[in-house]
Amino acid sequence: MILIAEIIVSLFLIGGSLFALVGTLGLYRLRDTMQRMHAPTKATTLGVGGILIASMLYSLLVKGEVSFHEILIALFLLLTAPITANFIAKVYIQGNMHRDDLPETSAAHGWAVYDDPPSQPRK
């Protein structure tokens, strides 16, 4: 029984670390900044999720305790990864692209990098 639990935990550990390694090697391998932004924000977050699942299973199956700290860390990482990617894309657009290269937005206001934010109506 303990052997099966250890095999499951080891599978999650190795799978998670392989995902994270592939995501981080994408940071080395891909050509453009906009391409490079995809690898770490998705694959590495998924790899850390695998490590967190392995940690929860280890404390549940091997040590016999239920632990909920990992869910907090996983939720926080999954919530903050898109915000980080959005900010990094904004930094790249502001530094490397001209205003004419970008397509028109379909909203009433333009790109948030160049235009001022729309003024809020006063109540």
Place this chain on the structure above:
Amino acid sequence: MIGFALVFAFASFGIGLLVTLWRIVVGPDSADRILALDTMVINVIAMILIYGIWIGSHVYFEAALLIALVGFVSTVAYCRFILRGDIIE
């Protein structure tokens, strides 16, 4: 069995840390450097979790949560500083 998996995970995250360090040094744009710093924070969180599994302690999860919070706030502050020249307007 689980010791081998822990050593493998440590090695792969260590390689990941070296790659992100190379990207921080070389990276042609400041967006690359911010991205590499964020990836480095995520790798460090995973290494702390693996160390917590290794020695069987629950103390390190608090440290990992704190590092996740500080890493997110520092990434957003760096991006805001480059975008607007100010962090809190």
